[in-house]
Amino acid sequence: MRLVCVEEGEVGAFVRLVSRLGCSCRVVCSGGVCRVYLEYVPSSLRVLKGFAAWIGYLLGRCRPVVPVPAASLPGLPGLLGAVHVSDGGDVCFERVGGGSVCLPVDVFWSHMGVFGSTGSGKSTTTAYVVSRLASCGVVGVVFDWHGEYRGLLGAFGSGFYEYSYPGLPRLPLLPGGDVDAAVDVFSDVLGLSDNQALLMLDLLESIRSYCLTGELRGRLGILLQLGGGPPRALDDVCRGGEGSLRGFMRLVMELYNRLYVVESRGEKEAWAALLRRLRMALREPGLFSLEAGSLEDVVQLPSEGIVVFNLSRIRSGRSRALYALLLARLLYEEAYRTNRLMNTVLVFEEAHNLNPRRGGMTGGVLSRLAEEARKYRLGIIVVDQSPGLLDKSLLANLNTVIMHRVHSSRDLEALKSVAPSSRELEKTLPTLRTGEAILASTALPAPVPIIIRAR
Ligand SMILES: Nc1ncnc2c1ncn2[C@@H]1O[C@H](COP(=O)(O)OP(=O)(O)OP(=O)(O)O)[C@@H](O)[C@H]1O
Numbered sequence: 001m002r003l004v005c006v007e008e009g010e011v012g013a014f015v016r017l018v019s020r021l022g023c024s025c026r027v028v029c030s031g032g033v034c035r036v037y038l039e040y041v042p043s044s045l046r047v048l049k050g051f052a053a054w055i056g057y058l059l060g061r062c063r064p065v066v067p068v069p070a071a072s073l074p075g076l077p078g079l080l081g082a083v084h085v086s087d088g089g090d091v092c093f094e095r096v097g098g099g100s101v102c103l104p105v106d107v108f109w110s111h112m113g114v115f116g117s118t119g120s121g122k123s124t125t126t127a128y129v130v131s132r133l134a135s136c137g138v139v140g141v142v143f144d145w146h147g148e149y150r151g152l153l154g155a156f157g158s159g160f161y162e163y164s165y166p167g168l169p170r171l172p173l174l175p176g177g178d179v180d181a182a183v184d185v186f187s188d189v190l191g192l193s194d195n196q197a198l199l200m201l202d203l204l205e206s207i208r209s210y211c212l213t214g215e216l217r218g219r220l221g222i223l224l225q226l227g228g229g230p231p232r233a234l235d236d237v238c239r240g241g242e243g244s245l246r247g248f249m250r251l252v253m254e255l256y257n258r259l260y261v262v263e264s265r266g267e268k269e270a271w272a273a274l275l276r277r278l279r280m281a282l283r284e285p286g287l288f289s290l291e292a293g294s295l296e297d298v299v300q301l302p303s304e305g306i307v308v309f310n311l312s313r314i315r316s317g318r319s320r321a322l323y324a325l326l327l328a329r330l331l332y333e334e335a336y337r338t339n340r341l342m343n344t345v346l347v348f349e350e351a352h353n354l355n356p357r358r359g360g361m362t363g364g365v366l367s368r369l370a371e372e373a374r375k376y377r378l379g380i381i382v383v384d385q386s387p388g389l390l391d392k393s394l395l396a397n398l399n400t401v402i403m404h405r406v407h408s409s410r411d412l413e414a415l416k417s418v419a420p421s422s423r424e425l426e427k428t429l430p431t432l433r434t435g436e437a438i439l440a441s442t443a444l445p446a447p448v449p450i451i452i453r454a455r
């Protein structure tokens with residue numbers, strides 16, 4: 001017998017103990033009790049197996065169990081620690097003053113925001129939510145801006161697989177070959193003006209047409225013909241792979257240098273600004289290639305468990321944002337192309353870098369993803385210090401919010417659009433202690449004060 005039953009609150013500590021002893025295990029939680037299956041026990045500890053089973057039965061905690069599917073992560077080289085799997089269920093939070101409040105997993109396909117001033121406990125709470133979702137069989141994909149989820153998820157006893165720069169999978173800059181999608185992502189991350197976005201669109205389309213047919217079209221065609229034919233950089237771009245991006249940057253530079261033949265000063269300035277922004281976002285090697293590609297060319301996500309993309313070692317914030325948005329876009333393309341239910345929640349820390357507030361109601365890539373991803377069971381969790389910096393159309397699509405301590409009047413004002421506002425709430429939010437929060441959701445009749453117990 002290789003089964004131990006542990007109270008849900010104790011499972012993190014138990015799994016850490018088991019791992020320290022050199023054993024590996026799988027965990028299934030349901031109804032407040034977790035079953036820990038010891039999958040490997042070193043021969044020096046064989047006695048533990050019998051002892052564990054004996055304790056479990058003696059305490060009467062283990063009920064009869066059905067066989068559990070193997071917690072497999074195809075294509076990934078193994079997990080760190082244990083994996084939680086379960087038969088679906090709820091994500092529960094401790095209420096302040098006793099009891100609990102639970103949200104069914106389905107609520108998370110309609111997106112969540114975790115907000116609060118710095119140090120109020122947002123990332124800890126998010127790690128808790130992701131670890132609970134994983135134990136309900138949901139895949140968690142975390143874009144870890146500051147490299148902190150390894151510790152946070154570990155503390156909640158959750159297994160995960162981490163990619164970290166320079167070992168991050170290289171992403172194609174044209175998700176699904178869609179030039180418009182690429183320009184949308186660039187526009188958000190680089191803050192391109194309409195003029196620059198149009199320039200970029202023209203450039204990418206001309207490059208694509210040259211690579212496919214050898215014909216030079218658009219502005220690119222005019223510039224290249226005026227300036228003595230296509231430079232070698234263009235062939236590097238068409239060859240794809242790692243060199244394609246370097247080729248692209250050389251090409252843009254070359255085009256800029258040939259601009260002396262173009263009369264318009266405005267055009268030259270637009271190119272200069274575009275070039276400078278592209279260099280900022282694309283200078284770190286190994287992250288992107290200028291190719292069309294799909295998710296399966298890049299990374300095989302698991303069917304359950306948590307994958308962390310640790311972006312903290314990428315120096316440029318713009319590159320981090322570009323990486324997170326492009327990967328999210330690839331995931332969405334995959335869902336759309338295959339019409340598959342993804343059962344996945346994407347976590348975006350520092351979301352204002354990916355979804356800056358603009359005038360009017362025209363949302364960015366993340367806002368559109370929030371509008372369209374729900375039907376594929378692709379949920380979004382945005383985590384940010386300042387909801388006031390996020391686009392209104394994204395906020396309007398968050399059906400659940402966890403509000404930690406918030407002081408600024410701009411942020412309190414922004415929260416009014418995502419939670420039923422009341423004087424009481426406005427008075428409470430600035431006074432919350434670290435780890436305390438207000439949970440509001442369309443799935444609940446009224447906001448509930450909760451507390452997250454960090455381990
Ligand atoms: N629920 C909690 N109970 C006790 N301490 C907590 C809790 N949540 C967070 N803390 C502590 O507060 C500090 C900040 O936590 P955390 O990083 O989660 O906050 P944050 O809001 O994400 O901060 P930042 O804005 O810097 O990203 C950490 O030292 C953490 O250990």
Ligand SMILES: [Mg+2]
Pocket residue numbers: 122123124
């Ligand atoms: Mg944080």
